[in-house]
Amino acid sequence: MSSSNATQVTSTRPAQRDAGTARRVRLSDIARDLGVSTATISKVVNDRTDVAEDTRRRVKDALAAAGYRKPNAGQTTDSAPLIDVIFERLDNVWGLEVMIGVEQEVRERRLGVVITESGDRGGSPAAWLDAVIARNPLGAIIVTSDLSEADTERLAAHGIPIVLLDPSGDPNPSAASIRADNWSxxxxxxxxxxxxxxxxxxxxxxxxxxxxxxxxxxGYRAAIEEANIPFDPSLCIEGEFKMASGLECAKQLLDRPDQPTAIFACNDLMAMGVYEAARVLRLRIPEDLSVVGFDDVQTAALMGPPLTTVHQPIREMSVEAVRMLLAMREGRHRPGGTIIPTSFIVRGSTAAPGAE
Incomplete structure (x- = not known):
């Protein structure tokens, strides 16, 4: 595999040079001005063929009008037939569902997959980012995280498109992203x-x-207010999307004289923790406590009783992420976010209060 060729665009106009050093130009600024993606700018700079001729001409005209040039012109690299999937941590069934969807799609296209753990949100991306650039894949799927503008540009400068799958923050409207309809x-x-x-x-x-x-x-608050139920902030506890967190948070909610009759855990792992808290406190589900989860991972239907939950189409979202990534490579995808509808699965963990 050949190494990646970093692309920087520099100004040649004397008025924009500082002590003889060319000014670095932000690909995102040019992309924003032209209404195209940063990846498209990078493709034109790297003489890639998968860009519409009209778009290529507009980009080249804009670069020429600004007096910009590309250093090390003429060096090209071929992408490896791989897709990188970057998780913060691959330690739960949600991540497994993502990989099942990704693998399903890449297998049909005879592509390989590389899985990378980036570490906790907010940490430095340098190590894994360097590794992705060295592999020079067809593209990267960033799962439940976000990239800084500088890191996004760095990947784009190497011609590596990215798709944000269930991004943790609010991505730039021009970024390619896929998320479930969490509010609904x-x-x-x-x-x-x-x-x-x-x-x-x-x-x-x-x-x-x-x-x-x-x-x-x-979404929870909207339903509460819709039913004219006073919102009680003491019934809202922040968890960590982990089973142990669900256990501890459920104990806090249930260790009060006016304990709730139902708990909505915002992912299935935390709902499993709620089940354990109910067991410890000798509460029956759903007779004494109704429980709802979110995600509908494989194990949700196997819990005792089976978990009522919001079905997040994780596999479908993962398949779509691969398709979106490859469409970007071919210049067929318009930048922007996609929201996938959720559905609701009623099983045995919910009932009327005090039901026997």
Whole structure:
């Protein structure tokens, strides 16, 4: 595999030079001005053929008008027949569902997959980013995380497109991203419990610096307000999308004289923790406590009782991420986000309050 060739665009106009050093130009600025993606700018700079002729001409005209040039012209590289999938941590069944979807799609296209753990959100991406660039894949799928503008540009400069799958933040509108309709999922889950007769409904959110967590909480609040139930912030506890977190948060919610009759856990792993808390406290599900999850991972239907949950089409989202990535390589995908609808799966973990 040949090594990647970094692309920088520099100004040749004397008025924009500082002590003889060419000024580095932001690919995103040019892309924004022209209304195209940063990856498209990079393709033109790298003389790639998969760009519409009209777009290529507009990009070249803009670069020429600005007096920009590409250093090390003439050096080209071929991408490896690989797709990189970058997780913060691959330690749960949600990640397994993602990989099942990715593998399903790449197998049909005879492509390889490389899985990388980037570490906790907020950490430095340098190590894994260097590795991705060295592999020079067809593209990268960034799972439940975000990239800084500088890191996005760095990948784009090497002609490596990216798709954000379930991004943690609010990505640039021009970024390629796929997410589930988290707000509607939270609304539907809470409405279900209200329809059953529950009025004191606890919620265990994910980390509140993640947009999916905020959206699911907003859906919960919308359903509560729709039913004219006073919002009680003490019934809202921030979790970490892990089983142990669900256990500890559920104990807090249930260790009160006016304990909730239902808990909406904002992912299935935390719902498993709620089940364990109920077992420890000798509460029966659903007779004493109704539980709703979110994701519908494989194990949700196998819990005792089977878990009522919001079905997030994780595999379908992963398949679409691969297709979107390859469409970007071919210049067929317009930048922007895609929101996939959720559905609601009623199983045995919910019932009317005090049902026997």
């Amino acid at each position: 999922g939270g609304l539907t889950a809470t409405r279900h419990l209200i329809t059953l007769g529950h009025r004191k409904i606890g919620i265990i959110t994910g980390p509140m610096d993640m947009m999916c967590s905020r959206a699911r909480l907003d």
